[in-house]
Amino acid sequence: MLGIRFFKAQPTTWVIHSRNGHTVREGAGLSFFYFGPTASLAAVPLATTDLPFAFNEVAADFQPLTLQGLLTYRVSDPRRLAALLDFSVDSHGAWRTEDPERLRERLVHTTQVLARAEIQKLPLARALVSADAVVAEVLPKLRASEAVAMLGIEILALSVFSVRATPEMSRALEAEAREALHRNADQAIYDRRNAAVEQERRIKESELNTEIAVEEKKRRVRETQMAAEIAVEEQRAKLVDQRAANDRKDADAKGYALDTTLKPLKGIDWRILAAVGAGAGDPKASIALAFRELAENAAKIGELNITPDLLRALIGSGAK
Helix, strand or coil: CCCEEEEECCCCEEEEEEECCEEEEEEECCEEEEEHHHEEEEEEECCCEEEEEEEEEECCCCCEEEEEEEEEEEECCHHHHHHHCCCEECCCCCECCCHHHHHHHHHHHHHHHHHHHHHCCCCHHHHCCCHHHHHHHHHHHHHCCHHHHHCCEEEEEEEEEEEEECHHHHHHHHHHHHHHHHHHHHHHHHHHHHHHHHHHHHHHHHHHHHHHHHHHHHHHHHHHHHHHHHHHHHHHHHHHHHHHHHHHHHHHHHHHHHHHHHHHHCCCCHHHHHHHHHCCCCHHHHHHHHHHHHHHCCCCCCCCCCCHHHHHHHHHHHHC
């Protein structure tokens, strides 16, 4: 009525009331009446704003990729922002221009320029797994950017959700990664089998070493036994030699004694010795000596008849 209107802002909105080019009042969350035909109102949001973004870039190996993330910011100097962009609103609180949307576009463009410089340093394979590295490089540069500071904007956070390649390249990378995994699996199987063979070889080698040690012990035992037997045989040979020597000495002693005993009898006729040894009263011995005499003088005897009866009589008489 009569051009008098009422305006009420939210606590997170900075309001600038101007009249005839001069600022009447400004502040956050103001409520006031104003005269519509001569008043100009600007509303700058102070709340934290999340700005999603997605843009396409090219990696160092000329492969396209898509970068998606979220930029969080707030207006730290609403006066400067209102001086650079048109945040004027109508009586219903709606912005009259598209400058608030252009602010979002400028922030996205600045972020894209800084991110492009980092993405183009990396090949595709590395860029796909370098989201945190990109954030670490871009966020400080974004906060120090003159374009951002000139707008009176404070960058609170930057997040990169994903870095994705084209579907064809993704399938190619997946195939390459899959083949690498297969090769790693094959290598693991080979290593496991090789380890099993190596372990088996060590076991066999240990068994052979054990057998060699056992055979070495057995050989030493046999050598020890053989040495003991040789020593016994040597002792036995010495014993036999000593026994033979003793027997020779004994025989020599007996021969010497016999020779000494028979030495006086060397000049005596054997017949006398036979007679003495047999005894004079033994008729058989006498008959034997007689027949021996007859045998020795057989050439001188012309004829000698000894009948069985005579021989029986002689033997019989001798027996009596």
